[in-house]
Amino acid sequence: MRVTKLKENQIWAFYENMILLKNSSVFAFYEIKSMVANTMSLLEKEKLKVSVASVINDLHPFGDFEINDVPMTRDLIAIFEELSDRLDPKDVYRNLAETIFKKTLNEIYETSGVPFSYKHYLVVPLKSLHISVDLKSVVKQAYRDTKQTFMEGFGIYEDIDENWYEKYLPQRQVLESRLSLLHYKPLTIQETIFLNLLQYRRGLSLDVDSEIKQVQSSIENIDDVNITIENVNVMKLSNGDDETYIAHYPIGTLPRNISHIHIVERLKNLNFPVESKIKAKFVGTKGFWSIAGQTTRAQDKIKNAVSEDMEAGDSANQEQLDDFYLLNDLKDKINAKEKMLHYMHTLIVTGESIEVLKLKLDMLTATLEDVGVLKASADQIYLFYKNMFGETLEFWDKNFIQKVTVEGFCENLFFVSHKVGTDVGWYIGKVDNEVTSWFGDFRTALQSSNNLVLSDLLQANKLEVNGKVTNNPHVLITGDTGNGKSFAAKLIVVLHTLLKCKLLYIDPKDELKGQFLAVAQELEEQGLYPELVAYIRSINFVSLDPTKKENVGMLDPIVFLPKSEGKALAKSLVWTLSEKDDEKDTALSSALDKVYDEKEAGEQRGMLDVFEELANSDKERIQHFGSALLGNAHDSTLSVVFSRGEHKGISMRDKVTVIGIKNVELPSESSQIEMTDSERNGLVVLNAIGYFCKRFGSADIAEETITVMDEGWLFETSSTGKKILNDIKRLGRSQNNFLIVITQSVVDVNAEGDNTGFGTVFAFREENHVAEILDYIKVPNTEETYKWVDNMTMAQCIYYDTFGRKERITIDGGFFPELSKLFATVKVKEEKDTYSWEEVS
Incomplete structure (x- = not known):
């Protein structure tokens, strides 16, 4: 049946973040930005509650207030359009990015429905009959209300003073001074209109800009929606061809002990949107009717x-x-003298059918099992209108009222969201709200969450990003083998190569080249995804395998460095092989000068020519020195570093370069005093790679560069490797260089004397280092937090972002299966057309 409106729209006018009601009350609207209180940090939550309680206490002179958590649709198309502005302009990258965007959208909408996130709003009256301290004003205002109601009965209306808002601006300024502990933002007039419009459009699709313009043209359009009642007590809203069912579930009872009840926070654990509306009123503490x-x-x-x-x-x-x-x-x-509140807390849910509403109520009551969530079937219309903005609690509102101190009220835990990552970025997974284990069933974990995780690591170095607690651009990805660390790392790396940056990937196992090229060949044979094939073919793969002739001299200082830099590196490499003294150092300098002069004159030269120059010295001691170096360089690991310049060496001009290292043996920390020849040769290669990495990251400070060190633990086994890592980390923000270290444990990167650290961490499960993970991400080690980390299953990690937020997330590897094949770390059967997440992680 059609419902006659029990209460017409009461809004008379809008100005910026203020509304004027027909009873002359004025309300101010503010968005409260989410504050960092990580899921598992009780200490942070307690601090946040103290701050919020302080602000709420300061609202006492205003009498009433409302806190509203509103689920807002996340416009992924707009997000991806903004991200597309950061893409590399070349077609090979843009074409693949567009395919990834489309695949991502399809995956999210098919598996999770419409994505949403919560925004927090605080609404406070600037003028109310209930709080006026001017008796004359009260009498005058009461007379005006009575007079206006009488006149409207005869169709006579008063005009609004077009400058009505001016006398409320001082009160608004006072109010904002009392909100200083919160990160608040006054709404724009469009946002204020939209938020009020949304009260009549929950669950309905709408053209936001068009609807706002309609309200601006005539305020009566704000409640232009059909309201009907079905099955006696179920409300249905319809607007044209679109319709939805709406249910209001008030909180009826609270447990005796409301410490850590955190109702508002717990609502975020549901994978469907729930609007939380709280109407609150300060009440007296004296008198017969007082608390x-x-x-x-x-x-x-x-x-x-x-x-x-x-x-x-x-x-x-x-x-x-x-x-x-x-x-x-x-x-x-x-x-x-603690201040007391009466408040009504209503949870609002929408659904496409009555059955969906019932299912959501079951999930809602299960989530809040210690709280009395009421169906309130007979009160749906009352609750619908009572929860409109501008409505306040009256003495006749007896049902669903809670009576608490401000401190108890703040135990609901307001203004917290379980967000992690960036507002604009690549989709990589979803926040997991559980502490228990999914026992390997990461797909169910993904389906159980609608809290998307977006990531753009390059934002760490941007000054205009609000809310960051660090500008440290470096990223750490850790975890035991088999938990998805390598898959996630390669997914993140590939996605970021599509942005305006250059990337160097150090691949100690030389796995990427074979896997990537095999996928390219398979896709070419099947005629699938030419944009992905073109991307793979664009990568400069360099395999530093000394057994292959084409790799000779790829890291030769004479070949890839000018004299101003090459001499220093060349000397460093030589003194790794031989004991330094003044005579040999002088001879080496002279030989380097001569060979560099010949190179600059157009001749083909390399480090072997330097050694030959030494071997032809007039001094017998220098002859032996040069001959020894020549002997070591032939048919050994050193051939990739020492050559006659027959190959052009590694280029730094390519956008994406992958350096694979094969047959290189490195010494352990304990064996560096007595190294074998193979280990010493390995250090020479490592030094050359390290110098190339440093030069890559600092060649052009205006260009953003990413250096990826896979199997980072290999660099931590020697003092040389540690120095290389630390030198690259120190390039950091000043050189626009981002270092991504992929390693097996957070223990690998706790180097003494290194204060640079990592601004972003993806910590996958480590069976033997749970406590160390908690310590590294600065989360107290409690029984609950230990389970939080230890119960992570495959594809899950703790994401610690540059905003200081730490959440358990599930990496989504299913949105583009063909792309996921690139990240295989195990041999898969050739006859298979599809790959499971388990096989490629």
Whole structure:
């Protein structure tokens, strides 16, 4: 049946973040930005509650307020359009990026439905009949309201003073001074209109800009929606061809102990949107109808009940004793002049059918099992209109009212979201709200969350990004083998290569080249995804395998470095092989000068020519020195570093370069005093690679570069490797260089004397280092946090972002299966057309 509107729209006018109601009340609207209180950090949450309680107490002079958590649709198309502005302009990268965008959208909408995120709003009256301290103003305002109602009965309306807002601006300024502990933002007039419009459009699709313009043209359009009642007590909203069912579930009862109840935070664990609306009013602590009076009468009632029980030979039950104790505690708080509140908390849910509403109610009550969530079937229309903005609690509102101190009220935990990552970035997975284990079923974990994780690591170095707690651009990815670390790392790396940056990937196992080229060949044969094939073919793969002739001299200092830099590196490499003294150093300098001069004259030259120059010296000692170097360089690992310049060497001009290292043996920290020849040769190669990495990251400070060190633990096994890592890390922000280290454990990167650290961490499960993970991401080690990390399953990690947020996330590798084949770390059967996440992680 059609419902006659029980209450017409009460809004008379909008100005910036203020609304004027027909009773002359004015309300101001603010968005409160989410504050960092990580899921598992009770200490951070307690600090946040203290801050919020301080602000709420300061709102006492305003009498009423409303806190509203509104689920807003995430416009992924707009997000990806903004991200596309950061893409490399070349077609090979843009074409693949567009395919990834489309695949991502399809995956999210098919598996999760419409994505959403929560925004927090605080609404406070700037003028109300209930809080005026000017008796004349009260009488005058009451007269105006009565007069206006009478005149409207005859179709006579008063005009609005077009400057009505001016007398409220000082009050708004006072209010904002009291909100200083919160990160607040006054709404624009468009945002204010939209938020009020949304009260009548929940669950309906709408053209936001068009609807706002309609309201601006005529404010009566704000409630232009059909409201019907079905099945006696279910409300249905419809707007043209679109319709939705809406249900209001008020909180009926709270547990006796509301410490850490965190209702508002717990709602974020649901994978469907739930709007949380709280209407609150400060109440007096004195008088018959005050909380103090009600508390005294309640205690008297308990005393009488206990006396009757004792007369009947029964003792007081525990529930009576608990209630009496809590009432005493409440009286103590009142006597201590703590401010008291009455509030009504309503949870609003929409669905495409009555059955969907019932299912959501079941999930809602299961999530809030310790709270009395009421169906309130007979009160749906009342709750619909009572929860409109501008409505305040009145003395006749008796149902669903909670009575608490401000401190108790803030136990709901307001203005917190379980967000991690960036507002604009690549989709990489979803936040996991669980502490328990999914036992390998990461797909269910993904389906159980609608909290998307986006990531653009390059934002770490941008100054205009608000809310960051660090500008450290470096990224650490850790975890035991088999938990998805390598898959996630390569996914993140490939996605970021499509942006405006250059990337160098050090691949100690030389795995990427074979896997990437095999996928390219397979796709070419099948005629699939030519854009992905073109991307793979664009990568400069360099395999530093000394057994292959084409790799000779790829890291020769004479070949790829000018004299100003090459001499220093060449000397460093030589003194790794031989003991340095002044005579040999002088001879080496002269030989390098001569060979560099010949190179600059157009001749083909390399380090072997330097050694030959030494071997032809007039001095016997220098001859032996040169001959020894020549002997070591032939048919050994050193051939990739020492040559005659027959190959052009590694180029730094390519956008994406992957350097694979094969047959290189490195010494352990303990064996560097007595190294084998193979280990010493390995250090020479490592030094040359390290120098190339440093030069790559600092060649052009205006260009963003990413250096990826896979198997980072290999660089931590020697002092040389550690120095290389630390030198690259120090390039950092000043040189626009981002270092990504992929390693097996957070223990690998706790180097003494290194204060640079990592601004972003993806910590996958480490069976033997749970406590070390917690320590590294600065989360207290408790039984609950230990489970949080230890119960992570495959594809899950703790994401610690540059905003200081730490959440458990599930990496989504299913949105583009053909792309995921690039990240295989195990041999897969050739006859298979599809790959499971398990096989490629």
